Amino acid sequence: MAALDTFPNLPLQGEIPVCERDGRICSLPINEVDSSNLCKQLSYPEINIGRELFHHAAGHVQDHRRTIMVPINETLIKRITRTFFEEGPVEALNEAANSNSQHYNVFLGSLARYMLVLVDVGNSIKFFLKPHLKEQGVGSVGKYTQTRDWSKSAIRCIRWHPNCFKIAIAASDDSIRVYGDEPSIVPILKSGLQKSITSLAWRPFTAGELAVGCQNGALIWNIDPNSLITRPLSQAVRLRHGNHFPVTSVEWSPNGCLLASASINDPAILIWDVDQNKQVPLRRVGPPCALLKWSPTGSRLCATTVSNVFRVWKTDRWTPDRWTINSGTIQSVVWSHSGSHLLFVTTEESLLYCLGFIEDEVFTSTFAPKSALPIADLSKITIGKVEVGGRPQALAWCPRSRYLAVTFKDTPAIAIFNTVNVAHSRLNITPLCFLTGIGIESASCISFQENLGHRSNEKLQTVLTIGWSSGRIQYFPFV
Template identity: 25%
Template sequence: MYPNRDRFIPPTQNGRTAYGPPVLNFQNRMLVVERVMQRLSGLWLSFSTHFVLVRKLFDLVFGRLKNWVHIRLGRVPPTVRDLAASIETCNWPTASIRYIACHPTGMERALLTSMDVALLYSDMRVPPQRLTSAKQRHVTCAAFRPWSSSELAVGGAGGICLWKPLPTMPRMMQITWYGYKPKDFIVDLQWLQTGTHLVSATLGNRRIQIWHPELRQLMQELHVPLPGTHCWVMRYQSDILHLISFLKSDAPILRYRNSLKTWSNQLTKRMPIQTAAWTARGNHLMYVVKGSSKVYGSTSSMVMGPFRHPFMVWSTSEVIDLRSFYCNWQQHEGGLVQSMVMDPLNVYVAFMFKRRPFVLLCLLHIPFNCSLKLKPMQLIRSADGHPDAFPTCITFGFMDRVASHRDRSLVIGWSTGRLQIEELIAQTREEALLFEELEIRHPQQVFEIDLY
């Protein structure tokens, strides 16, 4: 069996002679150890080389996807360019009006300008209060406190500025600074319905923050399942506290399909969300992914699971493609959607496109609480007729209080520095269809905004 049979092996018990391998001396043993070590070194070098190549390929493919605005936590802090690419304001760096905030129950409005100034209006015909501070930089969002007509939270670089009137001098405003991270940006704000806590979302990480204004501190940070997008969480029209309870709790095995993380991962299989809007009860979500003109709708339904335990099942379908659509019997070109806002009464939905000279007003229909439907109703253009004007930001608000209802309005900020207010008289979908049939146009108001 062995080629070298120089060494004699004594016979075994059965009388046969056996031969064994030669005995290795010390020098031969060292040569074997060296060959084994060389072999292991070669395998390790090959593994390291391939691992580096695979890692570089992974970073190249998944770290540089087009239109994927994703800041990796703990590595590179977000820049102003990242902020401008991810914000819903059209042409944010040079936009005269960057953001419009309307009071949830009153007529107060706040405008954020490119000069990092917050203009507080109680009446559009009266000059506003100008709120400026050295800490108020790269402003992106604002929110009124529900039970106060003048307390305003403004989000921007590094944290939040909370403005409130002095007790002895109501016309004078004092500022409280809530610092978060110096190299991060607050991109969305929302108060709880009770006004006791303030919720914010940042650009550079996958978390939302819960602030206690009176204690002047950050109470809790919650993990958001999806990277690079928070608007689908913050646009919850119902009390956002219900949505936070989903973020704080993990779904058991029997209710795995009810997990918010599972559902949200299914929502954005392709790209992050550019803009989103919830219906009033929170059981429908409309959203548009980045770099798309298609509007998707997600609908929830209750299903009885094992042991008769109910859980939510979400289904997603395409609602409408706004790249090309018909409105008033004419075909129009829309393009990529920049922003979408929902009417407080869930009658209208407004869309703003990338540098298009109009705002599209659509009628929302939810037949039998099933899938969402949208019908284009009206194209709203600049009232001054400027050929190069395009909307930079839009929102819905209230006009005034009437006996049993409040007239709503669609507020549009234009690139020319003008604020346009469209009064929405229809209170139901049937009234909106009737106004369209009678060709009744919404009353308009236009205000020139003094940026300086």
């Protein structure tokens, strides 16, 4: 089993890794690293979300100073009505129960307090029967995303288009920036419905259809690839059904026909036919779903939950195989390019697990236990004075299943493994290197580019895109 203590040493102090070439890591002194030149050499856009958000915030403050706030007096009934539509019935009851207005109605206040007691009793019973419901709401969303420190991170999500050179980056201001071949045109997608973005997914075989998972459900953007404006005129189409929000994961099927969405408020997975605006729920009794990952072949869909249960659905008949882990929940999952291996990490263990699939069976031998096998020990170690490893945050596997990247919750470095499918049921994994940022940067989110066929540099095997906590985007090529 691979382990972090068998990795090569960290980059020297004052140096930053810039690429991998023939199994060797090339590093440069930080003061000699010119990100704009590196991006030009790769023909990739230079992106710094932290810097863009700073300039946007400065302009916003200037506009705010010109705003005139005029205080108004509202009656109790108006305040209750406004609170009901803006914040919900419970906050409206609190407004009625705690109002100190001179028009305060004793009967109305007493009735509101009595109803709040009934709400508390009902919630106590609900949380006793379903403990996972205690953590619902926007505050708990970050626990089930793939981004480290999601609530504080300048970059919420990164997603490459599977068929063309286009990358979407969601920022903490609830905007999405789309970068492509033309650096002067960067569409910015923003909507009043688009709050607390958790996941992005480009629709395969379309030029500009992007699915967004957020607090208000799933949104679909259609971006005209021939448009020369930076702010698209069209608004996002909202996909919402029942209590299926907030949406923590959206994933298109490999053929682009179906969209799967998961919500930590709903035990059912919704399979959407977006063109007809229809959905079919995959219902199962148990805790809500948190994360979805479609296999590259489209034959299976992995669905994790907010408990120790996860399922792998066979999409030909939509029947699930149910699996459990010892403790915690599944933190991140990735499929191999052939769909024969599923790698995952959990919230409670510093181990990387592998689950093999061959002709609808797990592993080759019927006598082997049908369980996932640990293939790498990610326990925290100290190299020099720097801690690496620990509880994993996210996994990213390159489209050819040659390089696996792992980020961690409590340590800043990224661990890169080499992976080789030795036999049809066995996966070889060997340590390659650690990647570090500049100064105190930590990796917020990572994504491998899915398509390299359009690039002029044919020597590139793949490119790992790293969103650092500072808002800086780095491209790490494997040559």
